[in-house]
Amino acid sequence: MKLSIVKAYVLKELSEIVRSRLIVMVYLMPTMVLVLFGYGIRMEVTGARTLIIDYDQSHYSRLLIEKFTHSKYFTVQKELRLESEALDAIHRAQSDVVVIIPESFEKRLLHGQKIQIGVFVDAAFPMRGSTIESYVKGVVLNAASAIQERRLDRDAHTIAINQRTLFNQAMRDEDAIVPGLIGLVLLIAPAILAALLIVKEKEKGTIFNFYASALSKAEFIAAKLIPVFFLHSINIFILFLWATYWFDVPFRGSFWLYWVASELYLVISLSIGMLISIVTRTQIVAVVLTVIVTIIPGFLYSGILMPISSMVGFSRYEAHIFPVMYYNHILYDVFLVGEGLASEKTQFYLFILAFYGLFLMGLGSLILKKELR
Amino acid sequence: MRLEVRDVSVFHKNRLGIAHANFEANEGEIIGFIGADGAGKSSLIHAIAGVIACQGEIVFDHHTYRSCKEAEPLKARIGLMPQGIGLVLYDLLTVDEHLRFFADIHDLRRDDAFEAYKMRLLQMAGLEKFKDRQAGKLSGGMMQKLSLICTLLHRPKLLVLDEPTTGVDPLSRIELWEILEEIRRSEGTICLISTAYMQEAAKMDKILLFDEQKIIAQGTSAELLKTVESLCYDPDTPCVEPCIRTLQTLYTLSPLEATSTQTPTLEALFFVNALRNGKTMPPIVLSDKKKSDFEGDVLMDAKGLTKRFGTFVANDNVDICLKKGEILGLLGANGAGKTTFIKMLLGLYPIDRGELRLLGKTIETPQDRQALKASIGYVSQHFALYNDMSVQENLLYFASMRGLSSETANERIKRYAQELGFENYLNALPPELPLGINQRFSLASALLHEPVILFLDEPTSGVDAIARAQFWELLKCLKEKWKIAILITTHYMSEAEFCDRVVLMRQGTKIADDTIEGFYAKHPKARNFEEIFLEYFR
Numbered sequence: 001m002k003l004s005i006v007k008a009y010v011l012k013e014l015s016e017i018v019r020s021r022l023i024v025m026v027y028l029m030p031t032m033v034l035v036l037f038g039y040g041i042r043m044e045v046t047g048a049r050t051l052i053i054d055y056d057q058s059h060y061s062r063l064l065i066e067k068f069t070h071s072k073y074f075t076v077q078k079e080l081r082l083e084s085e086a087l088d089a090i091h092r093a094q095s096d097v098v099v100i101i102p103e104s105f106e107k108r109l110l111h112g113q114k115i116q117i118g119v120f121v122d123a124a125f126p127m128r129g130s131t132i133e134s135y136v137k138g139v140v141l142n143a144a145s146a147i148q149e150r151r152l153d154r155d156a157h158t159i160a161i162n163q164r165t166l167f168n169q170a171m172r173d174e175d176a177i178v179p180g181l182i183g184l185v186l187l188i189a190p191a192i193l194a195a196l197l198i199v200k201e202k203e204k205g206t207i208f209n210f211y212a213s214a215l216s217k218a219e220f221i222a223a224k225l226i227p228v229f230f231l232h233s234i235n236i237f238i239l240f241l242w243a244t245y246w247f248d249v250p251f252r253g254s255f256w257l258y259w260v261a262s263e264l265y266l267v268i269s270l271s272i273g274m275l276i277s278i279v280t281r282t283q284i285v286a287v288v289l290t291v292i293v294t295i296i297p298g299f300l301y302s303g304i305l306m307p308i309s310s311m312v313g314f315s316r317y318e319a320h321i322f323p324v325m326y327y328n329h330i331l332y333d334v335f336l337v338g339e340g341l342a343s344e345k346t347q348f349y350l351f352i353l354a355f356y357g358l359f360l361m362g363l364g365s366l367i368l369k370k371e372l373r
Numbered sequence: 374m375r376l377e378v379r380d381v382s383v384f385h386k387n388r389l390g391i392a393h394a395n396f397e398a399n400e401g402e403i404i405g406f407i408g409a410d411g412a413g414k415s416s417l418i419h420a421i422a423g424v425i426a427c428q429g430e431i432v433f434d435h436h437t438y439r440s441c442k443e444a445e446p447l448k449a450r451i452g453l454m455p456q457g458i459g460l461v462l463y464d465l466l467t468v469d470e471h472l473r474f475f476a477d478i479h480d481l482r483r484d485d486a487f488e489a490y491k492m493r494l495l496q497m498a499g500l501e502k503f504k505d506r507q508a509g510k511l512s513g514g515m516m517q518k519l520s521l522i523c524t525l526l527h528r529p530k531l532l533v534l535d536e537p538t539t540g541v542d543p544l545s546r547i548e549l550w551e552i553l554e555e556i557r558r559s560e561g562t563i564c565l566i567s568t569a570y571m572q573e574a575a576k577m578d579k580i581l582l583f584d585e586q587k588i589i590a591q592g593t594s595a596e597l598l599k600t601v602e603s604l605c606y607d608p609d610t611p612c613v614e615p616c617i618r619t620l621q622t623l624y625t626l627s628p629l630e631a632t633s634t635q636t637p638t639l640e641a642l643f644f645v646n647a648l649r650n651g652k653t654m655p656p657i658v659l660s661d662k663k664k665s666d667f668e669g670d671v672l673m674d675a676k677g678l679t680k681r682f683g684t685f686v687a688n689d690n691v692d693i694c695l696k697k698g699e700i701l702g703l704l705g706a707n708g709a710g711k712t713t714f715i716k717m718l719l720g721l722y723p724i725d726r727g728e729l730r731l732l733g734k735t736i737e738t739p740q741d742r743q744a745l746k747a748s749i750g751y752v753s754q755h756f757a758l759y760n761d762m763s764v765q766e767n768l769l770y771f772a773s774m775r776g777l778s779s780e781t782a783n784e785r786i787k788r789y790a791q792e793l794g795f796e797n798y799l800n801a802l803p804p805e806l807p808l809g810i811n812q813r814f815s816l817a818s819a820l821l822h823e824p825v826i827l828f829l830d831e832p833t834s835g836v837d838a839i840a841r842a843q844f845w846e847l848l849k850c851l852k853e854k855w856k857i858a859i860l861i862t863t864h865y866m867s868e869a870e871f872c873d874r875v876v877l878m879r880q881g882t883k884i885a886d887d888t889i890e891g892f893y894a895k896h897p898k899a900r901n902f903e904e905i906f907l908e909y910f911r
Contacts, residue, residue: 008477012466019465205460211424212453214445215478371441372425 001218009215009223013197017227026193030185030235034178034242041177041304045131047075048096051086058106060147067143068099073135087120096122097132109147167336174247179335180304182239183328186262187269188294190232192287194273197224199286202277211370221365225270232269236262243335252338257330257346264353265327269294271360278368297322303332323356374400374434374530376421376563381429381439383416389586390416393429396581396591398563403553405574406567407639408583409837410808414567415456415535416586421565422453422533433531449479452529456536456567458707459516461523464509468500471508471523479527494522497552513707514545521549525556532556532564539569540864542706542879543903544910550576569835571639572866572903582642584837589646594639601641603628617644617654619842620849620871624648643838654839657847659792659854662823669733670697672826672858673718677727680713687713689881690727695826698856700848702863702872704906710881711862712754715828718860719751732825747775750819754830757815758803764814765799768821775822782821789817793847809840816847827851829861833868845871866903875902877909884909 017023050068054061068074077095089095100118108115119136123129167175201207210220236259243249251258273290280286299305301319308319319325326349333339333346341347376398383390391413398404406414420427423444430437431444433451438444444451455461462471472491473483481487495501498518508516517537524532532553538546550573556562566577574580574594582590582597590597606612606623610633616625622635624644647653673695680688688710695701703711716722718729720742729736731745758767765786772782790796793813803811812832819827829848833841845868851857861872869875870889877885887895892905899905 002480005478005480008474012463012470012474015470016463016465204463205455205457206463208424208453208455208461209475209478211441212422212448212451212455213478214449214480369441370445372419 001216001222005215006219006222006226009219010226013223013227017197017231022193022196023231026189026231027235027238030189030239031242033185033188034181034239035246037181037184038174038178038242038247042173043127043131043176044173045128045135046072048073048132048135049094050074050076051078051089051095051098052076053083053086053098053100055103056101056105060106060109061101063147064101064105064140064143067139067146071135071139073132074139090120090122093122096128097136099136110151172248175249175336177304178243178247178249179331180302180328182243182262183265183302183324183331184295184298184304185239186232186235186265186327187272187298187324188291189235190228190266190269191273191276191294192290193232194225194228194270195277195280195286195290196273196283197228198274198277199280199283203282211372217365217368217370220370221274221368225274228270228273229263229266232266233263236266249335251335253334254340255334257340257350258334261327261330261334261350261353264350264357265323267357268323268353268360271357271364274364274368275360278364298324301325302328304328323353326350326352326356374561374563375432376531376565377432378417378421379430379432381417381420381427381431383413383420383425383427385416385425390425391420391583391588392586394588396579396588398565398579400561400563401557402578403557403564403566403576405577405580406565406583407569407571407574407580408567409569409840410835412583412837413586413588414583417583418453418533418535418565418567419455421531422451423448424453447531449527450530452524452527452532454520454524454532454534454537456539458513458540459508459511459520461520462508462516465507467505467507468495468511468519469504471519472526475523475526481527490528491526494525494552497548497555498522499548512542512545514541514548517541518545518549518552521552525552528560530560530562532562534564534566536567536569538573540707542709542910543866543907545706546570546573547907570865574639580639582639582646584643584646590642597639597642598637601637601645603634604645605635605637605641607633607635615648615651615653617648617839617842618656619644619654620845640838644842647839652839654843655794657792657794657843657850659850660788662855671695671730672697672732673860674730675714675718675727676729678714678717678724678729679726680710680717680722681725686881688717691878691881691883693860693876693883693886695858695860697825697858698852699874700852700859700861700872702861702869702875703878704863704866704869704875705878706864708880709878711878712830713881714878715751715830715860715862718828719749747822748825750822750824750827752812752815752819752827752829752832754834758811758818760802760804763800763802764795764806767803768814768818771818772821777822785821786817789820790814793817794843807840808836809843812836812840812844813847816844820851825857827857827859829859831862831864833863833865841865841868866906867901869902869906877906879910 052065052068054065065076069076083100086098090098098120102116105115117140121129121133240258244251272294276286276290276293280289301308301322302324308316308325311319329349330346333343339346378394378396381394382392394417406417408414419425421431423438423441426440428439430439433447436447438447466474476483476487498521500515500519503511503515508519511519521537538549541549553564557564578593579591580594580597581588604625606625606629608618608621608623610623610629612623612625612629614625614627616623624641626645626648671694675691675693678688678691691714703714705711713722717724720739732748734741734745736742759770762770768786769782790799793816795810795814798806798810816832833844848859852859872889874888875892876883893899896905896908
């Protein structure tokens with residue numbers, strides 16, 4: 001491999017990327033994905049619109065309503081009289097949840113009898129529905145234990161929950177999602193650019209310059225991948241700044257670990273792009289294929305939407321096949337946990353990333369042919 | 374330094390590229406590959422340049438190869454310029470950057486000797502003034518010259534050029550040949566050049582003729598012409614034996630008693646070869662057609678048509694008129710504005726300025742055009758056929774697009790298939806068919822609704838000599854029997870002779886407009902139309 005040749009080719013690539021304005025995409029796309037998805041994905045539910053029908057109108061029923069009113073998870077709309085009207089409101093998407101307190105609520109409570117509270121939840125989005133449902137349960141339990149305390153005597157205590165969340169104390173969505181998005185972006189963007197750079201020459205015909213000259217395969221691959229590697233290395237820093245300064249995600253680990261892992265991951269992404277460019281002939285197919293190949297595993301098996309540990313059966317194996325899982329583990333560690341290389345798992349995953357990159361790169365240079373097909 | 378090609382065959386997946394090619398070339402020789410598209414020229418060129426694997430063996434400078442890997446050590450001494458204008462150029466790099474890039478990837482030392490050689494190449498190509506212009510903004514001819522000097526930069530001893538002159542304006546074509554002549558003299562380079570232009574054969578030391586994946590003849594131009602010397606006669610010579618009769622010549626298998634022999638051209642070799650393989654050209658008989666409703670004489674009259682793309686003027690003030698029963702040839706290099714002009718006539722591009730009258734009506738709104746659609750037929754540069762539908766299905770589809778009833782459509786398709794001679798291919802898919810057949814059924818699709826004007830955009834480029842001759846015969850028939858007016862663009866100068874009138878275009882403007890006889894009267898010294906054409910470009 002002659003460095004002067006690679007240098008000449010790299011310079012040519014860079015001036016083409018700049019002159020064709022592809023450079024704008026290189027730096028705009030990762031930022032856009034981070035900002036759009038960072039704001040777009042919301043898992044937590046606040047201010048669910050709540051209709052409460054109070055048939056009892058007693059002291060205790062008002063105490064229960066008060067608990068709803070004071071919770072940040074619920075916005076109590078108004079107290080309707082008719083059940084049908086309330087259900088109608090859910091139908092018209094004006095309310096998310098309806099709570100019905102039956103008559104003689106207080107009486108049965110004081111007599112220690114069983115009471116049933118009616119709850120209707122809009123579960124058109126199952127995840128949101130089940131979240132609201134569990135919040136309702138929480139509020140009712142909380143009210144029940146308060147009532148219990150008041151009814152018995154002041155000293156009799158029931159079970160109180162004293163919980164603390166770790167790593168994401170405020171349970172902010174941003175903290176949970178943004179690091180995962182970095183893993184997604186750094187998988188897609190470099191792969192697309194790498195695939196484009198090679199397929200572009202195939203589509204235009206300039207690939208003949210490679211076929212017909214003494215340029216070696218290694219030189220060609222290096223010339224194509226080095227510019228992408230350096231351009232996107234800058235994105236590692238840009239994405240870090242967006243995460244920590246804009247989305248206020250804490251950073252508790254070692255920056256060096258973040259950097260090294262990200263560069264390794266970049267090599268994997270580049271190799272995916274290179275592999276795709278070997279099997280495709282046109283730029284449009286290359287882009288579509290790259291997006292499909294990277295976004296789906298990037299989303300599903302990254303641990304953004306669901307933790308890998310909760311996956312069972314085949315999906316669990318699939319998750320372990322894709323590189324995203326390993327990188328995201330390290331990402332969540334450096335952002336939220338901060339254990340770093342002290343964790344054997346992190347060491348092991350870093351090793352897997354390096355191996356993965358080498359394997360794909362080797363595979364690519366093996367099947368890239370310097371001849372017409 | 375010597376190149377030997379021994380029994381080389383190339384396969385693309387399962388499709389045959391070229392079969393059993395044999396030839397030799399010595400230092401400083403220019404070898405020409407002549408033949409139609411798909412005849413196997415490119416396959417052989419790719420094999421020799423070492424970019425595709427082949428069977429048999431290629432020996433260059435005592436080194437034998439048949440795979441790309443084996444050719445690798447030779448690549449520093451081979452220069453390949455593949456087919457396609459500016460194919461190997463990067464649109465966004467300047468001329469100077471190209472030279473630097475090609476020097477670097479060939480690992481050349483950029484010393485004084487190199488700089489001197491580079492300047493010499495730039496001067497030969499006439500590009501020294503355009504060093505800072507981006508390749509995407511060069512004309513087609515300049516792009517080809519730049520590609521050529523980029524290929525010459527590492528001083529290859531074997532230069533392989535795939536149709537370097539196709540679609541290039543005649544002047545640039547001459548300059549390209551001058552560069553090659555100079556290089557082979559000073560460097561002793563072996564040049565292999567494929568071309569679709571028979572006229573260029575005169576500049577070659579040896580010619581290989583390609584037809585249907587085979588080399589059908591080789592030798593010097595004189596040797597080859599000698600073999601068909603007594604087989605070409607005037608078209609009206611009577612003949613009962615197997616023969617092919619075209620508009621200009623009658624080709625036979627064995628000498629006739631007749632006296633009216635013609636001096637043969639290389640094209641004759643293709644016709645004679647076809648005859649040897651038992652192929653003949655069935656005569657074209659068109660059935661009569663009812664008179665069209667339009668009575669006027671001038672079918673199309675364009676005045677001052679202008680089309681701009683941004684700051685680029687594609688057509689500037691072009692006046693062209695087309696009369697009933699006339700074949701009008703629109704000639705010019707690639708990018709001269711021929712296609713743009715036809716697209717304006719068809720309403721595919723809006724007209725920026727000027728007036729267009731079709732069948733006596735001024736075209737102002739799309740509605741005006743809609744009413745005339747039934748009178749116009751169009752065959753585009755790349756025959757607009759659906760590759761996944763059979764010929765019959767394609768034709769039925771075009772017929773129903775034109776609002777023909779299925780009975781009329783079926784009847785006409787059957788008739789055209791017979792008359793235009795593609796009856797046997799009705800159930801085949803277009804990609805499986807030779808270009809010449811596709812060309813004929815594209816024409817049929819444009820004729821289904823029985824138009825009175827026909828616009829043909831380079832219908833003959835890449836088509837083999839025989840199919841081309843047949844096509845012209847057909848056009849002549851259409852003109853005489855049906856009185857159809859035909860506007861045709863082409864870059865084969867020899868075809869201009871078949872037109873009634875010729876318009877020459879250059880850089881978006883009309884530079885000449887006259888009948889063939891008129892042109893010859895103005896240029897009495899010219900032996901053929903190519904020479905007349907060159908007069909206008911000097």
